[in-house]
Amino acid sequence: MPHTYLFALTDGGGTVPPELGAARRLVERGHRVTVLVEDSMAPEARVTGATVVPxxxxxxxxxxxPAHDPLRDWxxxxxxxxxxxxxxTAIAGPAPGHARDVLEAIERDRPDLVVASIFAFGAMMAAExxxxxxxxLLPNIYSxxxxxxxxxxxxxxxxRGPAGRTxxxxLRRLSVAGFDRYTLGRLNALRAEFGLEPLAHSWDQVHRARRQLVMTSPAFDxxxxxxxxxxxxxxxxxxxxxxDDPAWASPTGDAPLVLVAMSSTFQDHVGVLQRIVDGLATLPVRGIVTSGPAVAPEEVRAAPNVTVVGSAPHGSLMRDAAAVVTHGGHGTLLKALAAGCPVVVLPHGRDQADNAVRVTLRGAGRALPRKASAERVADAVRRVxxxxxxxxxxxxxxxxxRQDAEGSTLLAELEDLVPARSGAAGSGA
Incomplete structure (x- = not known):
């Protein structure tokens, strides 16, 4: 039986392909799907076949x-x-606007389920x-x-041991207190406007979901x-x-191919890209750098053995690559691992340092600070x-x-809507 879904999505860069991928798969299975998105995501949203609403x-x-990034976390x-x-800029501030848009979409579409990005707290309140x-949706490790x-x-x-658990x-209490300090009062004020009981902690809004869908492999987390x-x-x-650049072509030659894939959103990483290129220039490798939509290729000086392009299909490149150098975004890392590519990770922020730990614990790569010199980058790539x-x-x-990707239970969870309208769900936390 077809259902009606409303996706309320924010532009988290690497979170966009998997979140829109979920919407596309529901459309392909015959469901009616509307996606609320930022204009920066609209071209990717339109190809899903869903109804796109800004x-x-x-x-x-x-x-x-970068001039239009409200967070500017760098x-x-x-x-x-x-x-x-x-x-x-991402949670309490936008919550009233997100709530208003979702209320209007609910009135228009009467969805069976609202599916929200993790920071769309106002969307969650409106549904509740x-x-x-x-x-x-959590298209990364559980955060x-x-x-x-x-x-x-x-x-x-x-x-390890009692000291580590302490x-x-x-640190968990300090993290929750810091988060609450800048969000809880405003979130509870908005909940009061909706006649909803206050939250004890800001994260409790996420825990009130029917499902928290963690879009990663438990083998990685x-x-x-x-x-x-x-x-x-x-x-x-x-x-x-x-x-998906039709003009792209893989570098020719027999030397090991090294893909450099950094953030799709700006994280003040042009200098890092340049040091990586300079490091690869000293190695007998074929390097290809995909600068992504936030950095123009001409901002990075290429080398005789390193090509810099705006975009290229990572899936195809990784099948031929011997290693991947990356900032540690979840999507890039899991695609590299699925292709059997070891990685060198230079975390910039967000969840990237945590992802790097998950890689190095399993021996699947090395991690460096983002300010590592070209020589240190070259040494890490050489070792890998x-x-x-x-x-x-x-x-x-x-x-x-790969096994978890191929056997994904995402659609089964999203389609399990009996009853379709459950009211405000408790967290079960």
């Missing part, structure tokens, strides 16, 4: 030019500054206030604070005690539509290419990633 009152950047000078920016179930997982964004290795518990409504559903490894244990570990981990 945010009118929620933030709506016209494109991925400018944050401390974790508290980062929390304030997130609260103001209308008695319509909502699911939250809300939970026992067993190191606090997000710190790049910590798993705790460390994580303390760390073992944790997740809330009862959280489900690992496997990754969607779709390439973004902007990467020369030591077959890295490729062996990437192949083993990638086999589990």
């Amino acid at each position: 945010w009118e009152h929620g933030p709506n950047r016209p494109d991925r030019d 400018e944050a000078t401390s974790p508290l500054a980062q929390a304030r920016r997130m609260g103001d 206030s209308c008695g319509i179930a909502f699911d939250v 809300p604070p939970t026992p067993g997982v190191t606090p997000m964004g710190m790049g910590l290795r798993p705790a 460390r994580d518990a303390l 760390l073992p944790a005690r997740l809330p009862a409504n959280a489900r690992y559903v496997g990754p969607l490894l779709d390439d973004p539509t902007w990467a 290419l020369d030591d077959p244990s890295y490729a062996d570990a990437a192949t083993a981990l990638g086999a589990a990633v």
Whole structure:
């Protein structure tokens, strides 16, 4: 039986292909799908076959030019500054506008389910206030604070023994308190307008979802005690539509191919790209850098053995690549591992340092600070290419990633709507 879905999505860069991939797959199965998106996502949204509606009152950047990025997280000078920016520009600040647009869409479409990006808190409230179930998409590792997982964004290795567990518990409390400081009051004020009870903590809004759909492989993530409504559903490894460049051609030659794939959103990473190119220039490799939509190729100086292009299909490149150098975005890492490619990770922020830990714990690559010199980058790439244990570990981990991608339970969870309208769901956390 066809259902009606409303997707309320925000532009998280690497989160866009898997979130829109979910919408596209529902359309292909005969469901009626509307996607609320920012204009920066609209070209990718249109190819899903869903009805595309722009945010009118929620933030709506016209494109991925850094000048139009409201978060500008590369400018944050401390974790508290980062929390304030997130609260103001991504969560509490946009919540009233997101709620207003979702209420209008609910009145128009009467969806059976609202599916929200993790920071679209206002969309979740609007659904809850209308008695319509909502699911939250998490196209990365499980990020809300939970026992067993190191606090997000710190790049910590798993705790060992009582001291390590005490460390994580303390940092988790500090993280929740910092997040609440810049979001909870405004979120509860909006909930009061809707006649909803207040939240004890801001993250509880996410925990009120019918389902938290974790779009990764549990073999990649760390073992944790997740809330009862959280489900690992496997990754969607779709390439973004902007990467489908018909003029692209793989570099010729027999030397090992190294793909450099950094963030699809601006993270002040032009200097990092240049140091990577300069490092690869000293190695007997064929390098190809995809600068993505946020950086023009001409901003990065190429080398005789390193090509710089705006875009290229990562899926095809990774089948031929011997290694991938990346910032550690979840999508890039899982696609590299699925192709059996070891990685060199230079985390910039967000969840990237945590992703790097998950790679290095499994021996599938090496991690460097983002300010690493060209010489250190070259040394890390050389080690990954020369030591077959890295490729062996990437192949083993990638086999589990591929299995979870091919056996994804995402659609089964989204289509399990009996009853279709459940009211405001408790978290079960």
